[in-house]
Amino acid sequence: MEIEVDRDKCVGAGQCVLNAPDVFDQGEDDGIVELLDARPPRPLWTAAQEAAAACPAAVISLKED
Amino acid sequence: MTSAEPTTYPFGEPDRLEPDPLFAALRAERPLTRVRLPYGEAAWLATRYEDVRTVLGDPRFSRAAGVGRDEPRMRPHLLPPDTIMSMDPPEHSRLRRLVTKAFTVRGVERLRPRAQQIADGLVDAMLAGGAPADLVEDFALPLPITVICELLGVPYEDRTDFRLWSDAFLSTTKYTPDEVRLYVGRLREYMAGLIAERRAAGGGGEDLLSGLVVARDEDDRLSEGEMLSLAEGLLVAGHETTASQIPNFVYVLLNHPEQLETLRADLSLVPRAVEELMRFVPLGTGAGIARYALEDVELSGVTVRAGEPVLPAMASANRDESVYTDPDRLDLLRKESSHVGFGHGPHHCLGAPLARMELQVALDTLLRRLPGLRFAGAEEGIEWKDGLATRGPARMPVAWDTAD
Ligand code: HEM
Ligand code: SF4
Numbered sequence: 001m002e003i004e005v006d007r008d009k010c011v012g013a014g015q016c017v018l019n020a021p022d023v024f025d026q027g028e029d030d031g032i033v034e035l036l037d038a039r040p041p042r043p044l045w046t047a048a049q050e051a052a053a054a055c056p057a058a059v060i061s062l063k064e065d
Numbered sequence: 066m067t068s069a070e071p072t073t074y075p076f077g078e079p080d081r082l083e084p085d086p087l088f089a090a091l092r093a094e095r096p097l098t099r100v101r102l103p104y105g106e107a108a109w110l111a112t113r114y115e116d117v118r119t120v121l122g123d124p125r126f127s128r129a130a131g132v133g134r135d136e137p138r139m140r141p142h143l144l145p146p147d148t149i150m151s152m153d154p155p156e157h158s159r160l161r162r163l164v165t166k167a168f169t170v171r172g173v174e175r176l177r178p179r180a181q182q183i184a185d186g187l188v189d190a191m192l193a194g195g196a197p198a199d200l201v202e203d204f205a206l207p208l209p210i211t212v213i214c215e216l217l218g219v220p221y222e223d224r225t226d227f228r229l230w231s232d233a234f235l236s237t238t239k240y241t242p243d244e245v246r247l248y249v250g251r252l253r254e255y256m257a258g259l260i261a262e263r264r265a266a267g268g269g270g271e272d273l274l275s276g277l278v279v280a281r282d283e284d285d286r287l288s289e290g291e292m293l294s295l296a297e298g299l300l301v302a303g304h305e306t307t308a309s310q311i312p313n314f315v316y317v318l319l320n321h322p323e324q325l326e327t328l329r330a331d332l333s334l335v336p337r338a339v340e341e342l343m344r345f346v347p348l349g350t351g352a353g354i355a356r357y358a359l360e361d362v363e364l365s366g367v368t369v370r371a372g373e374p375v376l377p378a379m380a381s382a383n384r385d386e387s388v389y390t391d392p393d394r395l396d397l398l399r400k401e402s403s404h405v406g407f408g409h410g411p412h413h414c415l416g417a418p419l420a421r422m423e424l425q426v427a428l429d430t431l432l433r434r435l436p437g438l439r440f441a442g443a444e445e446g447i448e449w450k451d452g453l454a455t456r457g458p459a460r461m462p463v464a465w466d467t468a469d
Binding site: 008009011012013014015017018021025026027028029030031032053054056057058 | 121122154155158161162165166167168169170171172403407408409410411412413414415417418
């Protein structure tokens with residue numbers, strides 16, 4: 001799985017960090033999403049999918065391979 | 066269908082925390098319906114989950130397009146154009162990013178010990194005073210007020226004043242239009258005074274107001290009006306909603322004793338309980354803030370024309386049977402957790418991580434430290450708020466078991 005984030009659209013709501021703290025973080029200075037792991041291991045896929053679904057600004061896209 | 070006379074909305078007086086009884090039928094039969102609110106032009110009311118998410122999240126719907134329009138609303142006054150709620154991205158992102166860092170999930174976690182300390186202090190006082198206590202005055206209000214005061218840098222001693230002004234800000238009928246204008250003006254003067262103090266002190270403060278002053282004066286990232294509106298918005302939004310939800314959550318739990326027992330038996334369920342309660346409680350007395358279509362958009366088979374406003378009924382979306390099995394049942398172990406209680410899209414509640422943390426601390430502390438928490442006397446002892454944008458008890462006497 002490959003993850004991409006569109007930082008321009010991020011509103012810093014943190015839903016991603018709540019759902020998948022091992023995959024996403026928020027910048028200390030601006031609260032904007034930071035990708036900790038763009039190719040997370042399989043055990044984190046569900047969490048990453050939940051984060052993508054929960055993100056209110058549709059910032060997170062997943063490509064499954 | 067469009068030619069039909071709009072229905073008067075709200076459809077009736079809110080009854081405690083009961084969802085509007087018409088929503089279920091509207092979701093099934095007329096998911097988009099024409100309504101007229103107490104103020105402003107006629108609008109569409111969207112009641113299905115999918116449509117509500119589209120209205121809140123799809124860039125074809127705009128808040129900025131509402132500026133200059135006679136927006137459908139519950140309150141006499143219009144939102145000023147320089148608030149974060151009156152803007153679309155990228156203008157909206159410019160303002161929002163100035164403050165998001167204070168509300169990140171991990172940033173808010175750092176405030177948890179302090180919130181816990183405040184909550185414990187309040188329960189200590191309740192225990193010392195003995196039952197009954199008023200859950201609203203003695204716990205639900207002071208907790209989020211103290212937290213937001215410390216975060217913003219607003220003196221807690223001034224709370225009686227800004228509580229009144231904030232109430233007026235959220236008043237639908239509790240205050241007259243003249244009173245609302247007066248008190249909203251007072252809130253503005255008060256905030257301007259706090260900002261002036263920061264400027265006189267010459268910077269260096271750690272609180273959010275000081276941060277806004279730096280962003281304005283040194284980096285010119287927002288206008289004076291935008292700064293004041295943002296600061297006021299944070300103070301008002303930062304306590305009233307959470308202060309309403311604490312007694313609302315306790316009220317719902319006390320009326321669902323089996324669910325309450327499940328929670329008491331395992332307090333690690335508190336975060337999940339908070340999400341389910343956020344879904345379950347219809348907090349607003351109205352149907353939220355309208356979005357204007359920028360082009361023709363089809364919602365559930367109805368064409369919303371460019372320029373028409375749509376109201377997203379979040380409380381209805383949260384009870385949509387196509388998303389939630391048995392939506393009217395409180396189920397703290399529910400799997401589906403994608404409620405829209407904090408909204409959706411670019412305006413998704415900025416304070417959601419903070420509100421979640423406060424609500425978790427509140428429930429955990431009350432259930433842990435007040436065994437046998439219950440209504441003191443009959444449920445009729447509860448006084449419900451009236452004429453405000455949010456529902457919830459104005460007074461809620463509670464009792465608990467004592468050791469002797
Ligand atoms: C349980 C408590 C809370 C609830 C239920 C709640 C609910 C909401 C909802 C539904 C929205 C979206 C409105 C819309 O899009 O039309 C919103 C926006 C907002 N909330 Fe909250 N909120 C809560 C607590 C807080 C707190 C604690 C703060 C601040 C410290 C806060 C600050 C804001 C702000 C600034 C916005 C506007 C965001 C924007 O326009 O980008 N809220 N809230
Ligand atoms: S959930 Fe979406 S909008 Fe919120 S911080 Fe994460 S990526 Fe940004």
